[in-house]
Amino acid sequence: MKRSMKRIFLGTGTLLTVLIGVWFFIPAHAALKPGDKAPEFTAQASLGGKVYTFSLADALKRGPVVLYFYPAAFTKGCTIEAHDFADAIERYHALGATVIGVSHDDIATLKRFSVSECRSKFPVAADTDGSIMKAYHAVLPMQTKYANRVSYVITPDDTVLYQYSSLDPDRHVANTLKALQEWKTTQKSGGINR
Numbered sequence: 001m002k003r004s005m006k007r008i009f010l011g012t013g014t015l016l017t018v019l020i021g022v023w024f025f026i027p028a029h030a031a032l033k034p035g036d037k038a039p040e041f042t043a044q045a046s047l048g049g050k051v052y053t054f055s056l057a058d059a060l061k062r063g064p065v066v067l068y069f070y071p072a073a074f075t076k077g078c079t080i081e082a083h084d085f086a087d088a089i090e091r092y093h094a095l096g097a098t099v100i101g102v103s104h105d106d107i108a109t110l111k112r113f114s115v116s117e118c119r120s121k122f123p124v125a126a127d128t129d130g131s132i133m134k135a136y137h138a139v140l141p142m143q144t145k146y147a148n149r150v151s152y153v154i155t156p157d158d159t160v161l162y163q164y165s166s167l168d169p170d171r172h173v174a175n176t177l178k179a180l181q182e183w184k185t186t187q188k189s190g191g192i193n194r
Contacts, residue, residue: 032137032163038067038154039135043127045100046111048120054100056154063096064161064183065154066176069138069147070169073105073113073124077149081169082117082124088173089121095180102127102138103147153179 032038038056045054059065068085070078085092085099092099099122105113107126114124125132127147133139138150151172153162162179164172 032152032160034160034162036160038152038158038160039132040158041132041135043102043125043132044107045123045125046107046114047118047123049111049115051107051111052123054123054125056100059098059100060154060156060158062098063156064098064180066092066097066099066151066180067102067136067154068099068149068151068172068176069102069133069136070149071103071140071143071146071167073103073109074117077167077169078103079117081149081172082113083119084169084173086117086119086121088177091177092122092180095177095184097153097180098122100125102132104128104130104133104145151176153183155183 040056042053042055044051056065056067068081070081072078082101085101089099101118101122101124103110103124104127106128110124110126114120118124127133130139130144133147136150136152138148140146140148148165149167149169149172150163150165152160153176155161161183162176164175166172
């Protein structure tokens with residue numbers, strides 16, 4: 001009996017990993033679709049361990065924004081995804097884009113995460129009350145404290161260009177870069193700003 005009880009009462013980090021693993025097989029849905037208006041937000045964020053206030057409106061004045069939600073700092077999938085975004089940051093910058101990650105984690109945790117896992121390449125914002133996750137319909141089903149793994153590309157006119165939902169971190173960078181590249185090509189050829 002004691003042995004089975006030990007298996008049941010895992011640490012919270014392990015429990016989160018198990019829950020995320022279970023939800024990996026449940027389809028994720030983001031309610032915001034291409035063409036929708038992106039909700040404005042400001043939040044405490046950290047870049048390279050330095051805390052500041054991130055404003056989506058200010059970031060969009062400089063170009064498109066890749067806004068990605070992830071369940072929790074320092075978990076396996078979220079670490080992989082942060083490394084992937086950090087490795088690709090120069091490609092985003094070449095396309096004029098800003099990258100920002102958002103989770104429910106507190107700012108003290110994100111100060112460490114921004115240095116170690118984001119490699120001081122892009123900011124991560126604290127959504128401790130879940131208001132940003134809710135506005136973007138990026139709440140993990142059945143574990144509403146956590147964000148689902150959802151990535152958005154938002155154009156400077158506050159429009160959602162692209163969204164991708166998958167708890168598997170592997171395609172978020174490739175897919176958002178492709179959406180940005182296609183948008184940039186459309187801009188050069190005189191297309192609309194979407």
